[in-house]
Amino acid sequence: MLIWNEHAAKSVFMNNRPGKGSKASSVINTPRNAYASAQICIRSLEDLKVLSVGIEEETDLKVRFFRQDYTKYNDNTFYPDRLTELKNGRLNLKLPAHRTLTLRVDFYIPEDYETGNHEFSVLVNTDKGALQSKITLVVHKATVLPPQKSSFGHEYFFDLGLLPRKKTGIKRYSEEWWKLLGHYAEVMKELRNNTVCIQPLPLLHAAGSTYKNSREFDFRYDLFDRFAELFLEKGTARDFTLAAFTQSVEGKWLTALGPDGGTVTLNTLTAEADEYLRTFYGELSKHIEGKGWKGLFRVHIEDEPHTTEVWLHTKKILDEVAKDLLAGEPLDMADSARTICENCSWAVPRINVYDEDPSIFKKFIDNGGELWLYSCCFPEEAWFLNKFVDLPVIRSRLMEWAAVCVGARGFLHWGFNYWGNGDSLYGFNADARFKGDGAIVYPNIRAKKLDLSTRFMNTRDGLADADLFIQILEKGTGKQKREARELLDEVCRGNFEAHSDDTEEFEENYLKLLDIADRLK
Numbered sequence: 003m004l005i006w007n008e009h010a011a012k013s014v015f016m017n018n019r020p021g022k023g024s025k026a027s028s029v030i031n032t033p034r035n036a037y038a039s040a041q042i043c044i045r046s047l048e049d050l051k052v053l054s055v056g057i058e059e060e061t062d063l064k065v066r067f068f069r070q071d072y073t074k075y076n077d078n079t080f081y082p083d084r085l086t087e088l089k090n091g092r093l094n095l096k097l098p099a100h101r102t103l104t105l106r107v108d109f110y111i112p113e114d115y116e117t118g119n120h121e122f123s124v125l126v127n128t129d130k131g132a133l134q135s136k137i138t139l140v141v142h143k144a145t146v147l148p149p150q151k152s153s154f155g156h157e158y159f160f161d162l163g164l165l166p167r168k169k170t171g172i173k174r175y176s177e178e179w180w181k182l183l184g185h186y187a188e189v190m191k192e193l194r195n196n197t198v199c200i201q202p203l204p205l206l207h208a209a210g211s212t213y214k215n216s217r218e219f220d221f222r223y224d225l226f227d228r229f230a231e232l233f234l235e236k237g238t239a240r241d242f243t244l245a246a247f248t249q250s251v252e253g254k255w256l257t258a259l260g261p262d263g264g265t266v267t268l269n270t271l272t273a274e275a276d277e278y279l280r281t282f283y284g285e286l287s288k289h290i291e292g293k294g295w296k297g298l299f300r301v302h303i304e305d306e307p308h309t310t311e312v313w314l315h316t317k318k319i320l321d322e323v324a325k326d327l328l329a330g331e332p333l334d335m336a337d338s339a340r341t342i343c344e345n346c347s348w349a350v351p352r353i354n355v356y357d358e359d360p361s362i363f364k365k366f367i368d369n370g371g372e373l374w375l376y377s378c379c380f381p382e383e384a385w386f387l388n389k390f391v392d393l394p395v396i397r398s399r400l401m402e403w404a405a406v407c408v409g410a411r412g413f414l415h416w417g418f419n420y421w422g423n424g425d426s427l428y429g430f431n432a433d434a435r436f437k438g439d440g441a442i443v444y445p446n447i448r449a450k451k452l453d454l455s456t457r458f459m460n461t462r463d464g465l466a467d468a469d470l471f472i473q474i475l476e477k478g479t480g481k482q483k484r485e486a487r488e489l490l491d492e493v494c495r496g497n498f499e500a501h502s503d504d505t506e507e508f509e510e511n512y513l514k515l516l517d518i519a520d521r522l523k
Contacts, residue, residue: 003128007135055126067107083456084455153469297326305331310338333349375412389438420441
């Protein structure tokens with residue numbers, strides 16, 4: 003029987019064997035108020051039954067074990083992504099000969115945990131005897147800020163269905179649905195998804211809101227308020243975005259509340275649509291201020307606008323009636339980005355659009371704009387950083403390094419729980435073009451909860467890294483700021499293409515980051 007450890011940011015396949023110099027031990031460097039992981043791999047020349055895994059020492063740390071699962075795609079490769087959390091470390095799993103089983107041990111290190119080296123022995127019990135792995139957890143002085151206090155934002159769009167209703171029977175807005183939404187909030191908090199997207203139209207509509215004209219409307223905010231309060235109380239949300247309801251790309255129409263409890267479609271750039279927008283955003287802005295939430299909300303107007311007339315027109319209305327709602331947009335064309343960046347203070351270009359013409363966004367930052375980045379299926383070329391299942395998983399972590407490197411203060415990814423319908427371009431189905439891009443979590447139908455993924459954990463850890471970088475760039479000495487910028491330039495070179503997938507090289511650079519962060523006052 004063989005046992006060896008791998009870095010948390012390495013993609014480990016079922017046919018992987020130990021490399022030259024592999025050993026059954028890991029040194030995990032970590033800041034405080036953060037998660038840290040390692041992978042433990044097992045392989046045998048004969049069939050094996052793996053019974054359980056656990057840590058021998060007593061510890062007050064939160065420790066979880068996960069089994070690495072695999073999804074087969076149309077290239078006949080089983081890709082590692084989905085993680086199944088092991089209850090009490092139990093497996094009772096048959097492992098065929100010449101196949102590698104990967105287990106992930108995941109620690110949470112509180113902000114007041116003692117710095118220094120902490121030794122752990124991981125014991126894997128099998129029907130052929132026990133295997134042991136050694137973990138040295140090196141806890142640094144550096145401390146990651148809680149998601150609600152971090153200056154680096156992250157937003158995922160997510161489907162309000164939460165879990166497939168046909169399989170779970172969970173009706174939207176039922177008490178069981180709200181309980182599940184609380185679980186979503188906890189998972190997003192772990193991920194550090196601190197900018198939470200709210201779809202105001204469905205929530206207002208479900209609460210019975212109606213609109214006839216600017217003098218006859220009845221907006222009911224019960225569900226909207228409950229939604230926002232849940233994510234605030236869970237410690238997840240630093241702020242919120244209001245999802246767009248104008249047609250994406252073309253912007254020819256918008257969806258509006260109707261007069262009889264339904265919804266209607268209005269043509270944009272008409273007096274009727276303008277009246278609705280003024281009333282809708284004006285009343286919502288007043289409500290938000292009345293709740294004491296002023297400054298907590300941003301707005302998406304028209305997702306990925308390919309022309310700018312409708313976007314700029316709506317932005318002008320927002321400035322008139324709801325000037326506290328910061329408007330910004332996923333931008334997938336340099337021409338649109340150039341115009342919109344001249345007329346907003348928050349912009350979210352796609353990473354390849356940034357690389358196409360960085361001067362647009364450097365000028366935007368120089369003029370005081372807040373830059374974010376995003377990815378959404380594209381760019382699909384293999385040399386880009388992205389979050390596809392069939393790309394090296396380290397890229398999910400490096401994405402946040404690259405975002406900070408180019409001056410961004412946040413990152414957006416469209417797909418938190420869009421699993422597709424079995425034949426989608428972006429799901430977990432075998433023929434998906436953008437493999438897994440629609441979701442970073444998996445639906446656990448039996449347990450009515452979410453299962454995590456290796457991409458989730460690496461995104462989570464990348465966002466913790468981003469927080470440390472921003473702390474240094476905001477609060478560090480001149481020398482510390484120069485060191486951080488030099489490190490970012492060395493790793494990312496100011497774009498989303500020039501990076502290394504080598505985990506040993508990454509760990510060396512990560513130690514440099516921790517060294518700088520350790521010296522922060």
